[in-house]
Amino acid sequence: MRIAIVGCGQLSRMMALAGIPFGIEFSFINDSDNDDTRCVDGLGSVVKLSDYWQVGQDAQALFDALGKPDTVSVEKEQLDIQILQALAPYTRVNPCVDAVLACQHRNKEKSLLARLGIPSSPSLYCVSAKEAMDKLKLPMVAKSCSDGYDGKNQWVLKTPADVEHFDSLNMQDYIIEAWIKFEREVSIVSARGLNGAIVHYDITENEHQNGILKKSIAPAANVSAALTKKAQSYMESLLTELDYVGVMAMECFVLNDELIINELAPRVHNSGHWTQIGSVTCQFENHVRxxxxxxxxxxxILGSVGMLNLIGTDIPSVNEMSQALCGNSKLYWYNKVPRPGRKLGHINFLAADAETLSQAMQPLAKVVL
Amino acid sequence: MRIAIVGCGQLSRMMALAGIPFGIEFSFINDSDNDDTRCVDGLGSVVKLSDYWQVGQDAQALFDALGKPDTVSVEKEQLDIQILQALAPYTRVNPCVDAVLACQHRNKEKSLLARLGIPSSPSLYCVSAKEAMDKLKLPMVAKSCSDGYDGKNQWVLKTPADVEHFDSLNMQDYIIEAWIKFEREVSIVSARGLNGAIVHYDITENEHQNGILKKSIAPAANVSAALTKKAQSYMESLLTELDYVGVMAMECFVLNDELIINELAPRVHNSGHWTQIGSVTCQFENHVRxxxxxxxxxxxILGSVGMLNLIGTDIPSVNEMSQALCGNSKLYWYNKVPRPGRKLGHINFLAADAETLSQAMQPLAKVVL
Known part of the structure; x- marks a missing residue:
């Protein structure tokens, strides 16, 4: 069994580490000539896309270079969909092309959610901010439809001056959303098997800083059974509708015990990293399975679980971080060259209850948050 | 941080897979020109011992070829101890040379146990089987002091004819033990940190076939608190006495709620493989930590846990085995070329209780045992 993955980052790394014990071999498509591939060094062969494939060509050479994989998957939604389309005649693409397409464009995602009756924030596609302001009222947030993640390519519009400035940028392909005054952010990570069976992880509470995830806690506190059921049923609608195979993540705002869907990710997700220490089977293994x-x-879930992201250059060294671990915490280091704002690793914590978890996380949280 | 390990088998593979997430790099010493190194392919550099080092040389070239590791460890006790002795001036050797020495020779091991007041079966070193028969009575078992594992180089002596035959072999360096009519075999796996802290895993019950481990169950049923305490205190004596760093395993016979130590292993151990699914931290990770x-x-421990070894050529393919997994079982495949009697992988099972575990293991046990 061989799995090829588009992307050479930490998610590919952790999928491979979860799959290698099953005797599965991996290969990786490096679709960005700039990116280093240190995350996946040694874990499988790395194929530089531009050496084997150009848009419009058939993908036989790429497929062969990848070792004729049984299936192709992704570690990101922001990729040239034509890679997957070109490989589809040669091998299974999971999640399927349509699922990735739906999640890589904010307006298509909105349409999918609307079609399935799943709430997301009111939004307008490619209208001027001035016009949007009349309909949605300030504050609003403008988002590029396909270039945004970790808070990039987003503009918070609070004042008429912000609106005027945004319109002067002459952006293409964006949406403008009503600003949701949410109480908190949660996510749910689920997986659907090749046979259609679906499993869900516990709902996770997430804290972001400048649009980047810093901290997750699972299970999220004070989540009603009704809210959990709702989240799971949304996921089941989506996964079934898309004939999805693999792990999917759904980020949500919580407001008045309702969920408003912010974003879908057709892949393993940073807010599911806690499953590595806190669940019988982690999200990476379930994606591979x-x-x-x-x-x-x-x-x-095995207890109260937390995750801290290690971001940028202003954190201790990997050795110092290792020495700071306690018996219920683990380090996951991605082997990347440190750069400001770059996700370099994370630490997972497991405890018997939320209070103990909070105490265990505090010393490291002080240093890395 | 870089760890070098003597040996390129499945234990090295699983130590590396447990250590890579911590950002630790690995290198491996291939000390056997015959063995393939497929288990550790991609997980670190492999150094062929004979290319860099001969007995009597200093080990600078070997140390350099290994990438100047911070520490050297082993995946087996049957190795040329001079490798470790030669590397000791350059880097930490853990477990230390004396610990490996003590465990690689059955009579030295017996002496160590006796010195610490830890019971093992009555035995005689290098006396004729005829003489031993007078003192120990039949049946007995003769064992090579340094070439035996998985039941190899052992002779069960049941009759005077067996005794005569063994003596005619003119063996060197062996012990003859009284045959213990044990009720069952158990083992305990423990770890001692660099700071001297010790942790223990639950006691495991093991089933062997022809001297090879086939099946483990943890926690072992009907183990009294007194027996557990005894096992842990034996381990603590040994680990402290040897100033041991890393994981150690102790195989024991159980007889009348007493433990009789059969064998020590200065390394991670097959009877601790269940910890990969059944414990917050597996033995491989704790060795690395x-x-x-x-x-x-x-x-x-997370529940009732079981392990089945996958041995030899008479088992289903890795793909068939994968398809037979249930939601609470995981496959660990070693990437080896199948050969009769060779350990190719194992399957771990986790369940809420012993009864459910037994049911979950049954279908696969039928096929592979």
């Missing part, structure tokens, strides 16, 4: 047609593993 | 000076991880 889904792709390989192996029955999905138990998503049972 | 010990070597790297990271606080040892929690050994808390």
């Amino acid at each position: 889904a792709l390989a047609g192996i029955e999905l593993g138990s998503t049972q | 010990a070597l790297a000076g990271i606080e040892l991880g929690s050994t808390q």
